[in-house]
Amino acid sequence: MSPDGTRKEDPRTIVWFDIDNTLYSASTKISQAMGQRIHAYFVTLGLDEDEASELHHSYYTQYGLALRGLTRHHNIDPMDFDRKCDGTLPLDDLIKPDPGLRKLFQDLDRTKVRVWALTNAYKTHAQRVLKILDLEDQIEGLVYCDYQQIGFTCKPEPDYYHNAMKQANISDPSKCYFVDDSQLNVRSAKKLGWGHCVHFCEAGLEIVDGGKTKKLVLDTNTNDPESIRQISDLEELRTLWPEIFV
Structure with a gap:
């Protein structure tokens, strides 16, 4: 705690993980x-x-x-x-723990980074998923949509990301790493200055988005100067972000 009563900011960067269709495959059909x-x-x-x-x-x-x-x-x-x-949702029937995913989280260098989850779901659902995936102890903090709050925000609204940073007590957006299955969400974060944004896309699989079924496709506009790195397996983060793994 600083002399003025505010929390002292942690010098480490933050890795933000989306939850649904990111920490588990869209093939689960959740x-x-x-x-x-x-x-x-x-x-x-x-x-x-x-x-x-x-x-x-x-x-x-x-x-x-x-x-x-x-x-x-x-x-x-x-x-x-x-x-x-x-x-x-019968989550216990649809998703199971993945030892490889847990190892990925364990290999994040906690002397350099903090690991938070960032979801548009309510906390109950987020906590259920993290527990089933055996990742509860790997997540330091959770930012969720507070359904009980009037006028609550969600991704990709800027206020949602600003609130996330406030909750995590981090002021420099360039120190934020972020991976999400929604390209819109990732682009929004990048526009706000989040320094390391990755789009997770299992191309070819289908999801229901806003009540409509859509097939996941990679962004092929490689000439876009604002293009965001895309991956189809979270293991690829080891190559993209080697500086934060042990």
Whole structure:
């Protein structure tokens, strides 16, 4: 603690890991299972199947998360949404611990870096996933979407990243390493000056994004000066970021 009562900033850099479809493969089809549950939730609002699909996609596109649209335009309890959607996912049946992934986290040099998770899910879901993957003890901090907070932010909004840095007590964005399966999220972080951004993309696999199924594809615009490094296996981080591994 500094003389003025503020926390002294840790000199180490931070590695931020997204959770869903990053720490586990999109082949688990968790996004598909989640999409079905969100669609069913929209139907409970009295919408028919087509209306539910369109409103789901519209809210996701406009607000980054369908739930944000629901809380703005419908009288719903966000925690009810969380219990019925994220809370009913059979995660224990869909994902398992990966010793190789755990070893990757263990090999991060903790004298140089801190390791945090950065997710658009609520903390309950994030904690469930980290526990199943046997990574709880490898994550120092968790930044999540606080569904109970009115007007909560999410990736890729700048305020979300600013809040993440505030929570982690780091002021220099260039000291942030970040990997996420959403290119939009990674680009947003890079625009804010996050120094080492990587897009995780399992090209060819399908996910449900905003209620719509899409096939994952790599960005082939190699002439873009703002191009972001892309990987299909987290093990590639050892090569991209050798300076933070032991």
